[in-house]
Every structure is written in C-alpha cells, then in structure tokens.
Amino acid sequence: MQKSRLLVAVPIALSLIFILLYFAFKSIKEALIIFSAIPFATVGGVLFLVIRDMPFSISAGVGFIALFGIAVLNGIVLIEEFKHLKKTGIQDIQEVILQGTQNRLRPVLLTALAAALGFLPMVISTSAGAEVQKPLATVVVGGLVSATLLTLLILPVLYAYFERPKPNIKINSSALFVLALILFPGYSFSQTQSISIEEAIQLAMDHNAELQVALKKIERQEQLLPSAFSIDKTELFYNNDQNNIAPNHFPLDVWGINQSIKFPTVYGAQRKVLQQRIQLAEDEYELIKLQLIKEVRTKYHEILYWQTILKKQTVLDSLYGKFLKGSSALYKLGGVSEIDLLNSQAKRNSIAIQSIEIKEKLNAARFGLMQKLQIDGDFEILPPLEEQLKIQTIDTLTHAGLNYFSDVLVLSQKELQLEKQSLLPDLNLSFFRGTNTYPDAAVYSGVQVGVAVPLWVFGQKSMIKAAKTTQDIRNLEKTQFKKTLHTNYNTLLASLRSYEAVLNNYRV
Secondary structure (H helix, E strand, O other), X not given: OHHHHHHHHHHHHHHHHHHHHHHHHOOHHHHXXXXXXXXXXXXXXXXXXXXXXXXXXXXXXXXXXXHHHHHHHHHHHHHHHHHXXXXXXXXXXXXXXHHHHHHHHHHHHHXXXXXXXXXXXXXXXXXXXXXXXXXXXXXXXXXXXXXXXXXXXXXXXXXXXXXXXXXXOOHHHHHHHHHHHHHOOOOOOOOOEEEOHHHHHHHHHHHOHHHHHHHHHHHHHHHHHHHHHOOOOOEEEEEEEEEEEOOOOOEEEEEEEEEEEOOHHHHHHHHHHHHHHHHHHHHHHHHHHHHXXXXXXXXXXXXXXXXXXXXXXXXXXXHHHHHHHHHHHHHHHOOOOHHHHHHHHHHHHHHHHHHHHHHHXXXXXXXXXXXXXXXXXXXXXXXXXXXXXXXXXXXXXXXXXXHHHHHHHHHHHHHHHHHHHOOOOEEEEEEEEEEOOOOOOOOEEEEEEEEEOOOOOHHHHHHHXXXXXXXXXXXXXXXXXXXXXXXXXXXXXXXXXXXXXXXXXXXX
C-alpha cells in the first residue's frame, strides 16, 4: 500500500517541481535544463544506498522526493547567473559559461554543502528511529554529491548547446522535443521570443497600461452619458393649516408630492456636453496611441542601431587584440619601442571601454522597449529588411493632435451654451389631496404649477463670461498647435531629405 502511494507521490512531486520551474523562468527550455539535475541526483542516491547496503524503503522514497526539490537549486543559481551576464551585453556563450560558473562556483558548493551537512547527523545516527532516518539522509547526501558535480559539468554543456546560434532549420527543435520526451514527456518548449517591429507595436497596444487607462476613460465618459437627464429628488409633504378650512368647518390634513425639473432644453445641452467629452476622451486615446507607436519604433530602431555598432566594435576589438599581440611579440624581439607597445595597449583599452559603453546603451534601449511593451520574459529583435526607407509625407490638417484641439474648442462652445441655459427658469409641479376626519368630510384634490426664475443672475453671468474666455483660450491653443505642428513637420522633413541625400552619395 505504501509503495503504491509512492508511485503516486513521486510523479506528483516531479510535476510540481517542473511547473514551478516553468513559472519561475517562463521558458520550458530553461526549466528542462534545470530539471536535468534530478536524474543526476538519482544516480548518487541509488549509488550511496548500494554502498551502504541499504534496501529501497519507504523512507528512502521520501528522501528521493526531498532530494528532487533540493537538487534543482544549483541549476537555478547557474542559469540565473548566465541570464544576468547575457543581459549585461556578453554575447559569447563560452565567455558567459566560464564567467558564470566562476562567479557562482562558491554559492553552488555552499548550497549543496549546507544541505548535506544538515542531513549528516541522520546518516550516522544510531539512536532510536535510525532505521528510518538513515535511508532518507543517505539518499539526500548521496544525491547532492552527484547532482552538484554533474550539474557543474553537464548543465553548462546543455546550456551551451541550446543557446548556440541556430540556423533556420528544424534540427534544434527536434532535439528539444527528444529531450522533452526523455526528461518530461507531454510538454513543449518556449524559446526566447523574437519580435518584429509590427509585433512590438501590437504587444504595446495589448499590454501598455497608459493606453488601457485611456480606454477606461472613454468607458467612464460613456457611463456618465445617462446622467445628463438626472432629475432632482421628489418631495413628499404633509400640511395641516388651521386657516385651511373645509366646507364642514374643520381644518384639512393635506398630503402631496412635489417635483422640480430644470428647463427641458437644459437636459439636451447637458447631453451634448457629455457626448463631446466622450469624443475628447477618444481623441486623447488616439494621441496616446500615436505617441506609444512612435516611442516603440524609436526604441526598436535604437536597439538595432546599438546592436549594429556593437558588432562593428567587436570586430575592432578583435583586430586591435591581434595587433596588440603582434606588437608584444615584436617588442620582445626588439622590433618596436616600449612607447609603441603602450600606445597599442592604450588603444585596445579604449576600444574595450567603448564596447562597455555601447553595451550599456544597448541594455538601456532594451529596458526602454520592455517598459513600453510591458511584457515579462526576454525577447530578441528581428533583423531589419535590407531595403531603402522612403520619406512619407502626411497631411497635417488631419493630425490627431489637431483633431483633439478642435474638439476641445467645440467642448468649450457647448459648455458656454450650457451656462447660458442655466439662466432659464426651473419648473415646479405639485399634486396634493386634503381631507379631515370630521362629519361631512370629503376629499379635495389640487394641482400647483410654478416656475423658479433666477432673479439674482450676477453669479451666473460671471460663469458665462468665464466660459467665453475659456472658448477664446481654446481657440488660441488650437491656432498655436497648428503653427507648431506645421513648423516641426517641415523641420523634420528637411532633416530627412538632408540625410537621404547623404545616404544616396554613399550608395552611389
């Protein structure tokens, strides 16, 4: 019965470990590389059981479950360091592995040693319950020894294999699939995402929070539209007036209902203002979208630019490295002076410093694009097509910014009309019934209609004057934006034509 439970518990534990690794790295490829430490650990656990002449028991099975969770820690430490080094700009996989293993050798050994020493008292225990503790601890200690050694040797090899430059064939995908079947069947791989500029723009449209906020603002304005016809609260009243005498010569008890409403045209004016605010929110959304597309394109091409510069810088670094090596050899033979050798070293160091600066700028551009896309995980930029970009002219009269200022002006006009409508009287309608409890009593009904006329209009007229001034301000803002847009457009167009002329000279 207990062994049958282990047959269920072990696959569940393995599945949970793999799922957690996938959630942590967002890549089945990296999760499988780390997951490979589990077979390495199993080898050591079984070997130590054989050396100590212990049978496979329930406690040993529990030890294997604990071992599986501990064994992946070393792989996590190494893979995280490799990824960190790649993000800093180191593209040579061999250099990443050598530097990463050198940086993380001590943490890997300390991680395994700390866990192994924690189980060591159980390994040598002779007290009561030792027959249960010994197999469990033996499996863990033995598995940690083999997992640590094999992880330091084999995991970098697997990482180098999967991260090497890949030609456009399906051999690598097949290899990944075969490894998935061996280590953990039923799962597929998710490599680093490669995105084109169109895909980057679409990702920004789908994930950028600022754009989502703009959509929510449109939704909010649409939800406010029914409030244009908001009517004041209905008043219920009771009245007993000793002067209000019924024909039976006794006072009437009067119950009634009263409703006040604004002049009907006011509701129409309020609705027009709210409709215009919806249009304004839509204009703001279009402006934010245009700005986001511009920023994504800028960051995308900035990454391509620095990648190209880095490649050329790498070639220069290699050439100057060979030159320095040759100068050193000549210096030993007396072919060059010490000053010439120092100049060569200084030039090589200068190229190295420039490479570091370029890598930092490349990383900054990548982080800037990630901030706009707001996605998790790493990505690669697809190389651009080798084609000449043509200058495209646009009609500034249909620019989204000009539409925005035009709609702002229209909103100020409609708000002015609403302020003028506020001078119209409010309407009041009441219905009431009166009676009393004395002999010969009857029920008397009545209706009252009235208007609320604004006699003191000084404050409202001030509001109207302010609304007119706001309208003038919006008109001036629109005019200024139109002039600025036209000037900036012509300036950029002239710059583009100048750059195009320079490029055409090089193409010839």
